[in-house]
Amino acid sequence: MLRPLLIAGVVMLAVGVVSADAAHAVWSGLVIAENVPQPTAIPPELTKFEQTLKDLFGYNQFEVIGQSNKTLKTGEEDWLAVSKYFSLQCDARGENDAGYNLNLKLYKEKDVLLETDANLSKSSPLVIKGPQVGNGQLLLVLVVKDDEQAHRHRREQPANPITAGWNRFRRAIHRILP
Amino acid sequence: MKTFEEKWTAWLDGQLSGRELVEFESSLPDLAAAEAEKRDAQKLGLFLKKELGAQALSNEDFFSHQLRERIAGETEESHGSGGRSSWWTVPRLVWSGATALALFFICAVAIMRQHQPGEQSEYLTQILKSQVDPVANPNATVSIFEIKNDNKVTVLWTEGLQTLPADYAAK
Numbered sequence: 001m002l003r004p005l006l007i008a009g010v011v012m013l014a015v016g017v018v019s020a021d022a023a024h025a026v027w028s029g030l031v032i033a034e035n036v037p038q039p040t041a042i043p044p045e046l047t048k049f050e051q052t053l054k055d056l057f058g059y060n061q062f063e064v065i066g067q068s069n070k071t072l073k074t075g076e077e078d079w080l081a082v083s084k085y086f087s088l089q090c091d092a093r094g095e096n097d098a099g100y101n102l103n104l105k106l107y108k109e110k111d112v113l114l115e116t117d118a119n120l121s122k123s124s125p126l127v128i129k130g131p132q133v134g135n136g137q138l139l140l141v142l143v144v145k146d147d148e149q150a151h152r153h154r155r156e157q158p159a160n161p162i163t164a165g166w167n168r169f170r171r172a173i174h175r176i177l178p
Numbered sequence: 179m180k181t182f183e184e185k186w187t188a189w190l191d192g193q194l195s196g197r198e199l200v201e202f203e204s205s206l207p208d209l210a211a212a213e214a215e216k217r218d219a220q221k222l223g224l225f226l227k228k229e230l231g232a233q234a235l236s237n238e239d240f241f242s243h244q245l246r247e248r249i250a251g252e253t254e255e256s257h258g259s260g261g262r263s264s265w266w267t268v269p270r271l272v273w274s275g276a277t278a279l280a281l282f283f284i285c286a287v288a289i290m291r292q293h294q295p296g297e298q299s300e301y302l303t304q305i306l307k308s309q310v311d312p313v314a315n316p317n318a319t320v321s322i323f324e325i326k327n328d329n330k331v332t333v334l335w336t337e338g339l340q341t342l343p344a345d346y347a348a349k
Binding site for chain 1: 324
């Protein structure tokens with residue numbers, strides 16, 4: 001009587017492990033950094049390294065003018081983050097142990113301003129300093145989201161209890177072994 | 179009521195007496211021949227007793243111990259074959275599952291520890307190639323550096339890009 005339940009449990013755990021590890025979300029943002037008297041709150045995707053951005057560029061406000069949240073399943077997806085005049089085209093060309101191999105192109109309308117190939121690590125954001133825009137600075141930011149951030153954006157979808165449990169377990173392990 | 183064979187055997191062994199003996203001997207057709215046969219049987223009996231006497235066991239304790247062992251073994255075997263079941267009983271299955279999970283956790287922790295110190299560069303984003311449109315931005319330069327604090331930010335720093343009007347900051 002208990003055996004089928006146990007076997008089913010093991011199978012579900014295995015499926016949960018596979019599905020939990022299968023996808024990561026990459027946040028890509030076009031950000032205008034500038035100094036203003038009353039800065040607005042920083043976007044949640046940038047809060048983790050807000051101070052680093054402030055120290056690095058010397059601005060007090062970071063406003064997102066275009067963004068994209070892309071869940072990578074195969075590691076070979078394409079996506080676009082667009083604002084009125086700029087667009088960041090991201091072409092993922094595979095996944096490796098350290099992260100995702102990306103080809104990035106920054107367009108100003110139809111002109112390519114900048115092209116770069118990067119290996120985007122899952123634990124290391126990429127910040128690209130773009131052109132000066134008015135009194136501010138265009139920044140391109142790419143972040144592979146951790147589970148907490150990804151979960152926040154998936155809140156509308158019903159959560160898979162096995163995946164959620166597995167993610168909680170992973171976070172607990174990471175807290176024990178930082 | 180004894181049969182003739184029973185009375186005959188008893189007469190040969192000398193166990194008939196009294197009226198029974200008289201009645202039996204009188205029923206025999208040839209008493210002399212029967213007496214001769216009786217003597218021969220008694221002689222044969224004596225001979226057999228003498229020649230085939232029971233041999234005393236020199237190690238009877240060991241012999242009985244061996245017998246008891248064999249009987250006990252056969253009894254146990256017959257019990258076992260009657261109620262045979264799979265090795266995978268529910269408690270064993272639970273223990274096996276728990277052991278497998280424990281091994282999994284140990285392996286997971288070991289693998290996670292392998293990725294801790296000394297391999298930090300593996301976790302930093304790397305810029306493999308970068309170029310700026312040389313026609314629109316002939317003086318542009320590109321440099322790369324890493325902020326090795328907790329955030330581990332990799333920065334691609336451009337200089338000399340054409341400045342754009344504030345309208346370009348529109349969403």
